[in-house]
Amino acid sequence: MWSLLRRDAMTVWQQVELKNRLVKYREIFQNKRLPRYKLARLFHVPFNEKMKKDELMEIHEHYQPKFKEWLEEKQQYSIEDIEKEVFSKYKEEEIEKNNYLKLKVKILNDVLSACEFCENRCKANRAEGKIGNCGVDGKAYVSSAFIHMGEEAPIIPSGTIFFYGCTMECSFCQNFDISHLFSFERFKGRGSTALDLAQTYYTLSKQQARNINFVGGDPTPNLHVILESFLDAQVNLPMLWNSNMYLSETSMKLISDIFDIWLPDMKYSNNDCAGKYSKAPKYWDALQRNMKMIEERGSGEYVIRHLVMPNHTNCCSIPILNWINENLETPLVNIMAQYHPDYKILRGAFPELNRRLKTSEMYEVRKHADDLGVYWKSVS
Ligand code: SF4
DSSP: OOHHHHHHHHHHOOOHHHHTTTTTHHHHHHHOOHHHHHHHSHHHHHHTTTOOOHHHHHHHHHHHHHHHHHHHHHHOHHHHHHHHHHHHHOOHHHHSBHHHHHHHHHHHHGGGGGOOOOOOOOOOOOOGTOTTTTTSSSSOOOOEEEEOOSSSSTTSEEEEEESSSSSSOOOTTHHHHHSSSHHHHHHTTBOHHHHHHHHHHHHHHHHTSSSEEEEEOOOOOOOOOHHHHTTOOOSSSSSEHHHEBOOOOOOHHTTTTTSSEEEEOOOOHHHHHHHHOOOOOOHHHHHHHHHHHHHOOOOOOOOEEEEEETTOOOIIIHHHHHHHHHHSSSOEEEEOOOOOOOGGGGGGOOOOOOOOOOHHHHHHHHHHHHHTOOOOGOOO
């Protein structure tokens, strides 16, 4: 039925260049390759519950290249064959207690008591119920979960989970009702457990989801619950991280090799614009680092989103395209034209952003992408 609504979700795969850029992602939903989280929970890593965060992180970094190598070798095997091999070496209870995914969950839960999941590093003690700059406490609050048909063609139908709260505050936010202006007291304490999330993945998979898409607001404040849910999840679907990518280095170390595909939002190409319009200090430094980490440690498969903004082609759009072209191996870029004034802009903030885009601005950015040879048409 969905293929009638969006025929391009089928036809887009006839484009060889696009297909070659999302090989691993496609093979996962075709059941020819395992999602990364399933391998992470079968990869033995020795640690114990008493160890402190720094020691656990050291162990994580020691095993990260080994996991990468193992994953590359095994991802196209069947889960039965991998289990057979792993359980011939270790007891089942041993793997359940000491695996790479569990190590990540343990570190994230330790970080939660002085939270630095995102680059704000506001150190809120979310483990004890304190609310961080992102607007939520230590639980994961789902606003909605459904099959999204409005995403880019290779992504739909997308089993999308929207979380409350956000790590940045864009003055023009188009999702401000779940990012910032929600009444937390109304649902405080009634967060979703890891098991609730795992059940949601199953429900979405039965509705023909091609992936599980974590978004918000921003999904970053919920990392600990999301990764814990992967310990229970059963779906053979790619896990998709759809985010502003304003994550701390620690968070990126923990998730860069777990998600199968990425929808990073690359908004600004300098710290000044990000600080001024989105209250995100050191945004550009963090964004460059995090994008490179996906290349070096993770799948390197993504659909980058860039929202072209009025009066920001020279300071942001053009340099972002240059950076993508120079630094990323096989990017697909959705150059988005749908900017409209919203949220604080409608209440008088930053008059320079209080209009829609001019055709000439879009033309300039898309022409620059063509001149560079950046691949964008089939996802924009
Ligand atoms: S996710 Fe970011 S803003 Fe939220 S509590 Fe953690 S460090 Fe603070």
